[in-house]
Each structure stands twice: as C-alpha cells, then as structure tokens.
Amino acid sequence: MSQTAIELNGISKSFGAVRANRNIDLKIAAGTIHGIIGENGAGKSTLMSILYGFYQADSGRISVAGRPAAIKTPSDAIALGIGMVHQHFMLVENFTVLENVMLGAEGEAVLNSSIGKARAELKRLERDYGLEVNPDAVIEDLPVGLQQRVEILKALYRGAEILILDEPTGVLTPAEADHLFRILRQLKDEGKTIILITHKLREIMAITDNVSVMRQGAMVATRHTAETTVEELAELMVGRHVLLRVEKGEAKPGPVMLSVKNLTVKDARGVTVVDTVSLDVRAGEIVGIAGVAGNGQSQLLEAVTGVRKAVSGTVTLDGTPVELTGEADPIDLRRRGMAHVPEDRHHVGLVLPFEENENAIMGYHWQDKYLKGPLLDIEAIRADAREKIEKYDIRPADCRLKTANFSGGNQQKIVLAREMEQDPKVLIVGQPTRGVDVGAIEFIHKRLIDMRDQGKAVLLVSVELDEIRSLSDRILVMFAGRVVGERGPETSEGELGLLMAGVDKKEAAE
Amino acid sequence: MDFFTTLILLLDSTVRLSVPLLLAALAGLYSERSGVFDIGLEGKMLAGAFAAGAMAAVTGSAWAGLGGAIVVSVFFALVHGFASITHRGNQIVSGVAINFIAAGSTIILGQAWFRQGGRTPSLPGTARFGAIELPFADAVRDVPVLGPIYSELISGHSLIVYAAFLLVPFTWWVLFRTRFGLRLRAVGENPAAVDTAGISVAWLRYRAVMCTGILTGLAGTYLALAQNAGFVKDMTAGRGFIALAALIFAKWRPVPVMFACLLFGFLDAFAIRVQGTPLPLIGQVPVQFMQALPYILTVVLLAGFIGKAIPPRAGGVPYVKER
Numbered sequence: 011m012s013q014t015a016i017e018l019n020g021i022s023k024s025f026g027a028v029r030a031n032r033n034i035d036l037k038i039a040a041g042t043i044h045g046i047i048g049e050n051g052a053g054k055s056t057l058m059s060i061l062y063g064f065y066q067a068d069s070g071r072i073s074v075a076g077r078p079a080a081i082k083t084p085s086d087a088i089a090l091g092i093g094m095v096h097q098h099f100m101l102v103e104n105f106t107v108l109e110n111v112m113l114g115a116e117g118e119a120v121l122n123s124s125i126g127k128a129r130a131e132l133k134r135l136e137r138d139y140g141l142e143v144n145p146d147a148v149i150e151d152l153p154v155g156l157q158q159r160v161e162i163l164k165a166l167y168r169g170a171e172i173l174i175l176d177e178p179t180g181v182l183t184p185a186e187a188d189h190l191f192r193i194l195r196q197l198k199d200e201g202k203t204i205i206l207i208t209h210k211l212r213e214i215m216a217i218t219d220n221v222s223v224m225r226q227g228a229m230v231a232t233r234h235t236a237e238t239t240v241e242e243l244a245e246l247m248v249g250r251h252v253l254l255r256v257e258k259g260e261a262k263p264g265p266v267m268l269s270v271k272n273l274t275v276k277d278a279r280g281v282t283v284v285d286t287v288s289l290d291v292r293a294g295e296i297v298g299i300a301g302v303a304g305n306g307q308s309q310l311l312e313a314v315t316g317v318r319k320a321v322s323g324t325v326t327l328d329g330t331p332v333e334l335t336g337e338a339d340p341i342d343l344r345r346r347g348m349a350h351v352p353e354d355r356h357h358v359g360l361v362l363p364f365e366e367n368e369n370a371i372m373g374y375h376w377q378d379k380y381l382k383g384p385l386l387d388i389e390a391i392r393a394d395a396r397e398k399i400e401k402y403d404i405r406p407a408d409c410r411l412k413t414a415n416f417s418g419g420n421q422q423k424i425v426l427a428r429e430m431e432q433d434p435k436v437l438i439v440g441q442p443t444r445g446v447d448v449g450a451i452e453f454i455h456k457r458l459i460d461m462r463d464q465g466k467a468v469l470l471v472s473v474e475l476d477e478i479r480s481l482s483d484r485i486l487v488m489f490a491g492r493v494v495g496e497r498g499p500e501t502s503e504g505e506l507g508l509l510m511a512g513v514d515k516k517e518a519a520e
Numbered sequence: 521m522d523f524f525t526t527l528i529l530l531l532d533s534t535v536r537l538s539v540p541l542l543l544a545a546l547a548g549l550y551s552e553r554s555g556v557f558d559i560g561l562e563g564k565m566l567a568g569a570f571a572a573g574a575m576a577a578v579t580g581s582a583w584a585g586l587g588g589a590i591v592v593s594v595f596f597a598l599v600h601g602f603a604s605i606t607h608r609g610n611q612i613v614s615g616v617a618i619n620f621i622a623a624g625s626t627i628i629l630g631q632a633w634f635r636q637g638g639r640t641p642s643l644p645g646t647a648r649f650g651a652i653e654l655p656f657a658d659a660v661r662d663v664p665v666l667g668p669i670y671s672e673l674i675s676g677h678s679l680i681v682y683a684a685f686l687l688v689p690f691t692w693w694v695l696f697r698t699r700f701g702l703r704l705r706a707v708g709e710n711p712a713a714v715d716t717a718g719i720s721v722a723w724l725r726y727r728a729v730m731c732t733g734i735l736t737g738l739a740g741t742y743l744a745l746a747q748n749a750g751f752v753k754d755m756t757a758g759r760g761f762i763a764l765a766a767l768i769f770a771k772w773r774p775v776p777v778m779f780a781c782l783l784f785g786f787l788d789a790f791a792i793r794v795q796g797t798p799l800p801l802i803g804q805v806p807v808q809f810m811q812a813l814p815y816i817l818t819v820v821l822l823a824g825f826i827g828k829a830i831p832p833r834a835g836g837v838p839y840v841k842e843r
C-alpha cells in the first residue's frame with residue numbers, strides 16, 4: 011500500500027454556535043485522487059480551508075507525509091507542498107497570467123530576472139501537463155475554463171505535491187470538465203495527490219480512487235470508489251433514502267403565456283450579452299435554458315422581468331407587452347401574473363437581515379390581505395407566513411427568525427413559497443437549487459413539476475445540466491448570448507454539452 | 521516683458537505650484553493602489569508642514585524639519601491604517617477625522633508653543649530648503665531660447681522639487697518592476713488572491729500607507745520649508761483634495777499623475793498671473809473668479825472629459841476573510 015500523504019486526526023472547528031467540523035479523521039493516500047462529497051454546508055470547504063491554513067482548527071492534528079505539521083497560514087501550507095484551487099478563483103482579474111502565477115512566489119525583490127525564470131517554468135509546466143495558456147493574456151479576457159487552468163498552474167508553480175480542488179466543475183461545460191479530469195489523471199500519474207471536493211456524485215464515480223462522505227460537519231464514511239454506488243453515497247450524504255430522479259408525467263402544453271421576440275440586451279460596457287433571443291413558454295410546460303454561467307442567461311431573465319433595460323425586441327406576457335425600457339413596474343408585472351424567483355436570492359430575492367415573515371410577503375405587501383388601512387396587518391402577515399412555513403416545510407418553523415439564520419435550502423424555499431403561492435400565470439425561476447442541499451432539491455423539483463401540472467408556464471434557467479434535463483419539457487441552449495439550439499429532454503448530455511460550448515453537432519457533422 | 525519671458529516665468533511657477541500636488545498625489549497612489557482610500561492627504565500634509573516648521577524653528581535645521589514632518593505624517597498614516605486595516609473601519613470617515621484633527625491640532629499646538637497666532641516663527645534661509653543653482657546656469661543664461669529654459673525653468677529650484685519629479689519614474693518602477701509593487705497592485709484589486717498566495721494583506725497595506733505618510737511628510741515640508749519660510753495655519757488650502765482629484769484624473773498611474781498635477785499647477789499659476797490685469801475682450805476679471813478657476817476646471821474635467829476612472833477594485837473595502 012502506498013504512503014499516506016495527509017492524515018487528519020480529530021479536527022474540530024466552530025464558527026460561533028455553528029460546529030462546521032466535528033472531530034474529523036481522514037487519511038489520504040499519496041498518489042491517489044480522493045473525493046470528498048457532502049451537501050452544501052456539510053463542512054467540506056471549511057475542512058480544506060483548515061488544511062490550507064486559511065482557518066485554524068480549534069482542535070486536532072494534521073500530519074503531512076507522515077510528519078506532524080503546524081499549518082497556521084497559507085504560506086505554511088504552500089511550503090509543505092499543498093496547493094489549492096478555490097471555488098471562487100483567487101486571481102487578480104486585470105493582471106496577466108504570468109503576474110498571477112508569480113504573485114507570492116516572485117523570488118527576488120526586483121522582478122527583471124525572475125520574470126524570465128517564471129516564463130520558462132510556465133513553458134515547462136505547459137509542456138509536461140498540457141496546460142496551455144498564453145502567459146501574457148489578461149485574466150478577465152480569458153474564459154473561466156482557462157482561468158481555472160491558471161489556478162492549477164499557480165499551485166504547480168509553487169511545487170505543489172498535494173492539490174486541493176474545491177468544486178472545480180461548477181463553472182465548466184461538460185467538455186471542459188472532461189478535459190480537467192484528464193489533466194487530473196495525468197497529475198496523478200506524475201505522483202501528485204489530488205483532493206476533489208464536490209457535491210456531484212457523477213464526478214466522484216468518474217474520477218476518484220477513494221471517497222469520503224461528510225454530513226453536518228462530521229465524516230460519516232470513507233469508501234473505495236470501485237466498491238460503492240451512487241445510491242449508497244447519496245444516502246450517506248443525506249442520511250436517508252433519496253429519489254435521484256424526478257418523477258413527472260407528460261406535459262400538456264396550453265396557449266403561449268410568455269413570448270419573447272428578438273430580444274437584445276447590452277451590458278454597461280456596451281457589449282451585446284443577449285443577442286436577438288426569441289422563445290415561447292406555454293401554459294403547462296417547463297422550458298429550460300441551459301448554458302454555462304455567463305452566456306447571457308442572467309441578463310435574459312433580468313430583461314424579461316423588467317429589471318434590466320433591453321436594446322430592442324418585445325416581451326409579451328399573456329398577450330400584453332412588457333415594458334422593456336428598464337422602468338417596468340415590478341408590482342405591475344406581479345399583478346399581471348409574472349412571478350420571479352431571482353438567481354441571486356441573497357442580493358435580489360431576500361433582505362437577509364429581515365424577519366422571515368417580512369421576506370415572505372415582500373413584493374406582494376401591497377395586497378389588501380396584508381393591509382389594514384394604510385398600515386401593514388402584522389397579524390395577517392405572520393399567519394400567512396406560518397401557513398407557508400408549514401406547507402413548504404421551512405425549518406426552523408419560526409416566522410420571526412432573521413432570514414440570514416436559515417440555511418440556503420430553507421431561504422430558497424422562502425422565496426419559492428412567496429412566488430408560487432401567488433398563483434401566477436408565468437413563473438420565472440433562476441438557479442432554483444444553487445447552494446441548496448439534496449433533500450431540499452428533491453422538494454423544490456417536485457414543487458416545480460406541480461406548478462407545471464397546475465397549468466403554469468415555467469421558464470427555468472439553470473447551470474446544472476442534470477436539473478435542466480430532468481425538469482424541462484423543452485431545452486434551449488444559450489451560448490454567447492444567443493439561443494444556439496432547441497432540444498427535447500431526452501437529448502444526451504454530450505450533445506447538450508457540445509451546444510453549450512457553441513458546437514452544433516448537426517453542423518459539425520456536415 | 522516679451523511673451524517668451526512671460527511664458528517661462530509662468531511655467532516656472534507652474535513647476536513650483538505643482539510640486540506639493542505631485543507629492544501628495546503620489547502619496548495617495550501608494551495607499552489607494554493597495555486598496556486603502558485616503559481622503560486624509562490634506563490633513564497629513566498639513567500636520568507634516570507644521571512639524572517641519574516647528575522642528576526647523578527649534579533646531580535651525582531643514583533636515584531635522586523634514587525628519588519631523590515624516591515622523592508625524594507617518595504617524596497619522598498609521599492611525600488611518602489602524603482604523604481602516606486592523607479595525608476595518610470606514611476609510612472615508614477615518615480620513616475626514618484625520619483632516620479635522622490636523623487642522624485643529626496644528627493651530628492649538630502652534631499657538632501654545634510659539635504664540636504667533638498659530639504660525640511657526642519665520643525661518644532664516646539656513647533652516648529652509650533653498651534654491652539650487654544647477655551647473656552652468658549662469659553661463660548659458662544668454663543663449664537664446666534654451667538658455668532661459670535651463671537657467672530659469674530647470675535650474676534654481678529646491679532639492680524637494682527635483683526629488684518630487686524623480687519620484688515619478690521611481691514610483692512607476694516600484695509599481696511595475698518590483699515584487700512589492702506587484703503585490704501592492706494585487707492587494708488593491710483582490711486581497712483574497714494575495715492572502716491565499718501566502719502574503720499578509722494587513723502588513724502589505726500597512727507598508728503602503730507608510731509610503732503615503734513619507735510622501736505627504738515631504739509635501740508638507742515643501743510647503744513650510746521651501747515654498748514658504750515657516751508654517752502658516754491652513755497652509756495646505758485644499759491641495760490634498762486637488763491632489764486626490766489629480767490621482768483620479770490620472771486613473772491611479774504615476775506618469776499621468778505628474779501631468780495632471782502640472783495642469784492643476786498651471787491653472788493656479790495662470791490665475792495668479794492674470795490677477796488684476798484686464799484680459800482682451802473680457803476686461804477686468806474678478807480675482808475671486810480666477811482663484812476659483814482651478815476648482816471649476818477640476819469639476820468640469822472630472823465630470824466630463826476623462827472618461828470613466830476605474831478605481832482599484834478592492835478600494836475602500838476592508839478585507840475580511842470569507843467563510
């Protein structure tokens with residue numbers, strides 16, 4: 011058996027009253043790919059941040075390559091040969107690739123000679139691992155896949171033997187993710203140890219040698235990947251049996267409720283981000299928009315819901331046009347039956363310091379049932395909130411609690427309850443399960459199918475391809491601001507993945 | 521006086537008037553590039569000027585004055601750093617507080633120590649940074665065109681003037697050619713990237729604000745010991761804010777900062793020059809209008825002519841490790 015690269019003993023860490031890590035033991039063999047899986051908030055990222063010296067454990071021991079190690083800062087971790095690719099890239103956006111790679115590992119105080127060395131070293135890494143990237147390119151001009159490559163190069167440049175990747179595929183197309191996995195396998199062949207943090211079971215099965223499962227801050231199991239199944243891992247993650255597939259019947263599409271024609275949107279810099287997009291959503295169907303994050307989906311949602319100004323095009327809601335000058339009145343749109351679950355619940359969907367019951371009516375607070383003359387009817391509002399808490403199983407069941415104190419999944423349920431319970435004609439949903447645990451995902455998916463079956467027109471935008479495929483009745487793929495194709499829900503992941511990367515299989519075949 | 525001589529004299533005073541702006545703007549550049557906004561340049565410069573005047577008056581040495589100015593100004597910079605880096609306070613509030621403290625304390629201490637209505641005693645030439653005649657300045661004076669340019673415009677300034685203009689390429693070199701500069705620019709854009717690269721964000725920003733302190737100390741010294749013969753209350757007269765405007769105007773880059781400061785210096789010199797002289801077509805222009813001209817132009821330039829100035833992305837935001 012190979013050597014141990016990292017051993018953790020009894021690691022615990024609390025943030026205030028939250029016990030993020032409890033008494034964690036973990037052994038990672040050198041030269042393997044070790045997956046760490048768990049729901050959001052299970053403590054995976056905290057554990058890795060402790061290993062990388064970003065946080066200090068309250069108790070416990072770490073040893074690296076058999077020797078006890080005190081990791082107090084990231085520079086200690088770097089010195090021990092640990093590198094980390096963070097979920098949110100730690101890159102300086104207006105620096106070049108070379109500058110980013112050098113930062114913190116510059117060598118001498120004056121850069122003249124070290125720039126040359128860094129350039130040569132980058133060339134070598136590029137050759138050895140197939141990590142091609144132009145050293146003089148500016149980060150903000152690079153696609154996310156390449157930005158991630160720069161993060162990997164940063165770690166290798168510092169001589170990392172142990173590489174931690176935190177949710178690396180969240181921002182990648184399936185093809186880019188496959189490429190990443192090839193690179194990881196090659197790194198493994200070179201003798202590097204890789205720790206892969208993810209909540210996607212498929213990735214674990216595809217690439218890891220061993221997998222550890224975390225739940226609520228504790229390490230609940232470690233398995234050889236070859237000896238486990240997706241079902242077992244899912245159950246370990248959630249602590250109970252979960253349905254991985256969404257069950258749904260045939261859609262019965264009715265009349266067109268939402269119609270978008272030739273919608274074009276430009277961003278603040280004048281770049282066209284949504285390019286002559288047209289789509290129809292009928293009553294009783296879910297139309298899913300797939301695409302890698304940043305291909306115009308967000309701006310499309312914002313323009314359709316009247317939040318963002320459009321340059322040209324029309325949006326029709328149940329036969330009447332929606333104002334596209336950016337001055338549409340959200341209350342008016344809601345009155346006309348357009349409910350909106352925004353992509354970013356923290357900044358747009360909720361006011362986190364407010365109480366749950368206040369967020370539960372926000373945007374609908376003008377309705378007579380919440381008013382007593384000119385004043386809010388606090389009792390009615392709270393009763394209404396308690397009803398929704400019960401119906402959507404929002405926990406903890408306390409309508410006076412500050413919204414920030416709910417978990418991601420429960421916060422999302424607060425937003426969904428608010429929008430769905432208004433009986434809208436059109437429901438526009440952005441990233442319904444981002445940062446939401448598996449148990450809540452199951453619930454949210456079921457509710458969305460219910461909405462469809464009640465005859466609502468649902469427009470769904472998600473970067474999770476699995477979600478799009480299991481919920482949608484029709485799938486539109488967006489790439490670089492355009493709708494590049496429409497497919498049925500049975501379309502293979504590979505084909506959709508190619509579309510998401512801007513490659514049309516039919517055209518490519520010709 | 522012919523037009524050429526007038527022009528040389530005008531440019532000569534442009535140089536003199538732009539030096540305090542240049543030093544203060546370069547000072548602000550270090551701090552703001554590291555992500556610490558500094559609206560307290562004015563206060564630090566004023567405190568530096570007072571310390572320079574007081575030290576020079578007591579010791580009789582211009583160099584002791586400079587030392588005192590730098591110590592006091594760095595101290596104020598560290599106070600700003602302590603509030604905004606260590607305690608993650610609001611950088612604008614902290615900067616404004618420093619301006620108030622400097623404005624008040626210089627007058628109180630000046631009155632308590634020297635009893636001349638808040639000013640420091642008038643200094644003899646030996647306790648000041650006097651003009652330096654460059655070699656051959658006299659010899660070439662009569663050469664047409666180039667002679668006056670060399671002997672009037674380039675020669676005959678104090679040491680601090682030459683230092684200020686040399687600091688422009690030096691700052692560029694530090695910023696773009698050294699390890700410290702790379703890290704400084706990085707921490708102003710994305711401190712998390714610096715932190716995860718194993719570099720202390722706080723220590724880096726403290727070093728940046730110390731650079732700011734040194735340079736505002738130098739700016740204050742220039743006002744008290746080179747441009748004037750001692751400290752006069754409120755002698756910075758808003759120059760710290762004009763320097764801040766120049767910094768934004770130049771989009772936080774050293775060489776454009778120099779040109780921006782020269783432009784503001786020129787406006788100032790022009791206003792002084794045309795005071796009381798009737799202009800063709802317009803006639804007599806009120807002095808107050810000419811004095812307001814630099815400020816009016818600042819507003820106009822900032823409002824419309826420089827395009828969007830994008831500050832360092834992490835500017836003004838205290839760094840907190842995210843959970």
